[in-house]
Amino acid sequence: MTLISKVLASVGLQRKSDSVVKWTDERGMDGNVGAAGEHVSAHSSLGHSAVWGCANLISGTLSSLPFEVVRQTEDGIAEVAGTHPLHQVIYESPNYDQTALDFWDFMNLSLELWGNAYASVKRRGDKVVALYPVNPDLMSVRRREDGRLEYRWTDDGKPFNGLDRDVFHVRGPGGSPLGGMSTLRYGMQAFSSALAADRTVAGMFRNGLRPSALIKFKEWLTPEQRATTERLVEKYVGAANSGKPFIAEGGMEYDQVSISPEDAQLLETRLYSVEEICRFFQVPPVLIGHAGASTAWPTSVDQQVLMFTKFYLRRRVKRIEQAVRKQLLTPSDRAAGISARINMDGLLRGDSESRASFYQTMIQIGGMTINEVRKLEGRKPVEGGDVVRMQMQNIPLSETGES
16 A cells, blocks of 8 residues: 555555445444453443434434425426436335335434435436345445445345445445445444443342342251252342342341442433433433533523534434435436435424424515415315415504504
8 A cells, every 4th residue: 555545544544546345334232342341342232221212312303204206487486396216215115115215214323323225226227216125244345446436235035236326325424435434333342341230230130149138147058058048138129129138047147238329320320321421412311311521511301402403413314315416316416406305394393383384484575375274184185275464563653554
């Protein structure tokens, strides 16, 4: 590798002449072990409630929003191009087996965990007719000598090989042509520590009596006495036997043990792990059921939701929209003002108060008509509802008579 190539590689770039293989190959993730000794993979990480909550919150929110193909009119208005071939693919049915929500849920979850989302593209001429998701664990990417990207994967024992035209690739953070940065890999230490803490706590509950009490004897036990004591322990161990009166005899002493400083520190570690994981996914802890530090976030949950939407979801939405526009639309489509849009207005569907306030303001300033509001709410138009109205305020006293 030349000096120039080494310098470019240090910042995640490369020359076209360098055939770099598997820059984003995540098939070895199951072998990654953090400093805490836990294997970090998609399967193991999703077993932690904070990872599950963050990943599903983001992927579920984005996949539930309408994904539309829009056309820019001469008036500068983006209207839905429902007749465009790609609209039905990304809005309703990407393939024979999946709905749009299922497909985008998989793609967004792949982005959050692996930093890359892949789908095999089926075309009829220049027309995209289907998108089939590919597990990032199966994918390898390289730059060919001619400058094009090549994708290789295996599914059900059958190998596949395609160029950049054959694979829809949404890249996560990092911006490299070969792929984004994997949250699983860069958050490995935090995820490993969280999984280790969960495993330790589970062991404490499994062992039942061990952290809560001590049974003392002054003398060494005979084999018969030891067997009797072990049966006694089995009788009282476990949550189901909690609260039963304990009979101490034969010189036996039973001492209750309060929570140790080590155990208290373990509980604090588990709480901190949740906040650490939320930081990796850019999710306010309150949105996954964790109160977190009250001084670190806006006091209102509504403000936290707004912050999550404005600052954390915006880049994710833009990333997917631009990937669809660049890879799935033809140059003639883009020249004609065709684009893709994830309609963020869908977030207002569950908030009737905010929706009503928005409609009221838009009608008062003349931004919308009554029938436009009724259409958005799925109601029939009314007579006279197409008239643009405007509330008059702060007018001069000399014009009150005319008004």
